[in-house]
Amino acid sequence: GNSVTQMEGPVTLSEEAFLTINCTYTATGYPSLFWYVQYPGEGLQLLLKATKADDKGSNKGFEATYRKETTSFHLEKGSVQVSDSAVYFCALSDSGGSARQLTFGSGTQLTVLP
Amino acid sequence: GAVVSQHPSRVICKSGTSVKIECRSLDFQATTMFWYRQFPKQSLMLMATSNEGSKATYEQGVEKDKFLINHASLTLSTLTVTSAHPEDSSFYICSARPGTSYNEQFFGPGTRLTVL
Numbered sequence: 383g384n385s386v387t388q389m390e391g392p393v394t395l396s397e398e399a400f401l402t403i404n405c406t407y408t409a410t411g412y413p414s415l416f417w418y419v420q421y422p423g424e425g426l427q428l429l430l431k432a433t434k435a436d437d438k439g440s441n442k443g444f445e446a447t448y449r450k451e452t453t454s455f456h457l458e459k460g461s462v463q464v465s466d467s468a469v470y471f472c473a474l475s476d477s478g479g480s481a482r483q484l485t486f487g488s489g490t491q492l493t494v495l496p
Numbered sequence: 497g498a499v500v501s502q503h504p505s506r507v508i509c510k511s512g513t514s515v516k517i518e519c520r521s522l523d524f525q526a527t528t529m530f531w532y533r534q535f536p537k538q539s540l541m542l543m544a545t546s547n548e549g550s551k552a553t554y555e556q557g558v559e560k561d562k563f564l565i566n567h568a569s570l571t572l573s574t575l576t577v578t579s580a581h582p583e584d585s586s587f588y589i590c591s592a593r594p595g596t597s598y599n600e601q602f603f604g605p606g607t608r609l610t611v612l
Binding site: 418423426428 | 500530537542545589591600602603606608
């Protein structure tokens with residue numbers, strides 16, 4: 383079956399530090415890959431996505447590259463801000479099945495200190 | 497665009513009562529909607545998938561008689577927690593997939609249910 387493994391948190395960084403949150407996946411077929419962000423007390427917001435190998439998703443300074451050879455989709459940001467403090471979820475959507483359900487990683491809590 | 501709303505955002509109820517949570521896609525038609533449950537500091541657990549006009553498909557271990565899902569229109573799905581008990585207290589999140597998008601889901605802001 384499909385699975386997503388995320389780097390365990392919590393992660394605490396100082397403002398302007400470099401961020402990497404690792405994500406690897408197992409899937410059949412050709413999945414699409416996503417990063418979602420969840421701020422306290424809120425639902426999930428799509429941060430970025432990539433639908434095929436070597437695609438790079440980017441948004442708000444965050445980037446992630448779909449690496450088929452290493453089955454990875456690591457999230458990076460060059461300089462984090464306090465406002466980036468949230469929980470980040472890596473997810474995949476399998477190419478099989480009409481429902482295209484999302485499989486989520488366990489989430490990584492990020493805290494950025496001023 | 498692609499906004500999903502949930503109502504209510506918070507609900508507190510007594511044990512034994514039923515609670516209905518609404519999920520609406522505000523600016524698109526959602527052929528498929530998903531209901532998730534999230535425990536504190538944990539990931540989202542898919543409860544069920546609903547397609548407009550048909551019965552929901554429940555994930556293993558989710559009681560369909562306990563969590564009633566109705567997807568009566570292309571913009572509305574409801575989750576009713578019947579005879580709620582304290583262990584049903586959780587954060588319930590819905591998502592909606594547009595008919596025009598094969599990959600993407602848009603999430604609602606979530607509903608915090610507390611059963612006393």
